[in-house]
Amino acid sequence: MKALIIGASGQVGGALSALCVRRRIEVYGTSRKGQGFLYLDLSDETSVRDAFVKARPDVVFLCSAMTHVDSCERDPELARLVNAEGPALVAGECRKVGAKLVYFSTEYVFDGSAGPYGEGDPVCPVSAYGRTKLEGERAVLDVEGALSVRTTVVYSHNPASKNFVMQLISSQRSGARMRVPSDQFSTPTYAPELASAVLDLAGKGASGIYNVAGPDCMSRYEFALRACAAFGFNPAFLEPKLTAELGQAAARPLKAGLRTGKLAAELGRSLPPSEESLRKIAAIMKQYE
Numbered sequence: 001m002k003a004l005i006i007g008a009s010g011q012v013g014g015a016l017s018a019l020c021v022r023r024r025i026e027v028y029g030t031s032r033k034g035q036g037f038l039y040l041d042l043s044d045e046t047s048v049r050d051a052f053v054k055a056r057p058d059v060v061f062l063c064s065a066m067t068h069v070d071s072c073e074r075d076p077e078l079a080r081l082v083n084a085e086g087p088a089l090v091a092g093e094c095r096k097v098g099a100k101l102v103y104f105s106t107e108y109v110f111d112g113s114a115g116p117y118g119e120g121d122p123v124c125p126v127s128a129y130g131r132t133k134l135e136g137e138r139a140v141l142d143v144e145g146a147l148s149v150r151t152t153v154v155y156s157h158n159p160a161s162k163n164f165v166m167q168l169i170s171s172q173r174s175g176a177r178m179r180v181p182s183d184q185f186s187t188p189t190y191a192p193e194l195a196s197a198v199l200d201l202a203g204k205g206a207s208g209i210y211n212v213a214g215p216d217c218m219s220r221y222e223f224a225l226r227a228c229a230a231f232g233f234n235p236a237f238l239e240p241k242l243t244a245e246l247g248q249a250a251a252r253p254l255k256a257g258l259r260t261g262k263l264a265a266e267l268g269r270s271l272p273p274s275e276e277s278l279r280k281i282a283a284i285m286k287q288y289e
């Protein structure tokens with residue numbers, strides 16, 4: 001099997017690439033920044049076509065997106081180009097070569113009034129990011145056998161990533177205070193476990209929508225406290241705040257999170273609890289010290 005990971009330079013694409021290598025899956029990764037990657041820009045049709053010609057993939061993992069939620073709100077046209085039209089281009093190439101397409105979607109397709117959400121719950125995005133990711137998901141699911149994985153608050157130890165846990169570590173180390181929403185509820189997801197579940201789902205030929213997320217629903221502040229406990233940090237630098245006080249450009253789904261019964265039924269397992277994953281990160285941090 002030959003895999004093409006679109007967005008291999010990102011947090012999720014990086015975790016997937018590492019796992020493919022460990023599982024001896026032949027893999028090509030893309031980025032717009034060169035250096036060991038195939039060049040692919042989702043807003044440039046030719047680059048998408050060229051990457052498919054070079055990689056000739058059997059399976060495509062579409063991890064690339066404009067992921068900064070407030071930037072999407074400020075530039076919805078660019079967000080639409082990258083998050084909706086880009087996946088439609090990738091879907092077209094997958095159709096041409098008969099490759100299986102796996103897309104990374106988000107809990108931001110929901111409005112956050114009644115989470116945690118199951119796969120069949122009605123969608124109602126409240127931000128440009130959520131709307132454009134939903135458009136991308138719909139374009140992708142039009143391809144026969146495509147799989148859309150909805151996930152949320154993905155974290156890992158990755159110095160190149162600005163994921164929530166890396167932001168927390170960097171604030172604690174620099175002595176800066178960190179404002180953390182106390183009213184955004186979600187199911188934080190450890191990137192290596194996400195990668196493993198997604199590879200297994202793809203290997204089983206799963207299609208349609210699957211939630212792949214951690215098992216514990218909690219506020220971002222509660223998650224930050226758990227991270228501090230795992231890392232031995234004094235949590236005094238954390239400032240719990242209501243979302244309304246943060247002045248963010250985009251609205252957030254507050255009562256969100258994803259239920260993962262369908263995943264558990266398919267794979268016979270759920271993702272491990274966040275304490276276990278945070279302990280793994282603490283062990284990695286020790287190696288770096």
Ligand SMILES: NC(=O)c1ccc[n+]([C@@H]2O[C@H](COP(=O)([O-])OP(=O)(O)OC[C@H]3O[C@@H](n4cnc5c(N)ncnc54)[C@H](OP(=O)(O)O)[C@@H]3O)[C@@H](O)[C@H]2O)c1
Pocket residue numbers: 006007008009010011012013030031032033040041042043062063064065066067082104105106107133151152153154155161
């Ligand atoms: N992180 C989360 O909490 C979370 C939650 C729910 C869903 N998701 C979804 O999961 C996927 C992966 O997220 P992540 O955390 O890995 O994001 P990330 O670390 O921000 O990585 C984003 C990736 O997208 C690529 N990219 C950005 N603009 C691009 C463009 N115009 N053309 C091609 N590639 C482009 C970047 O590559 P270069 O800059 O190197 O080109 C990078 O590889 C995304 O689809 C995201 O919507 C993430």
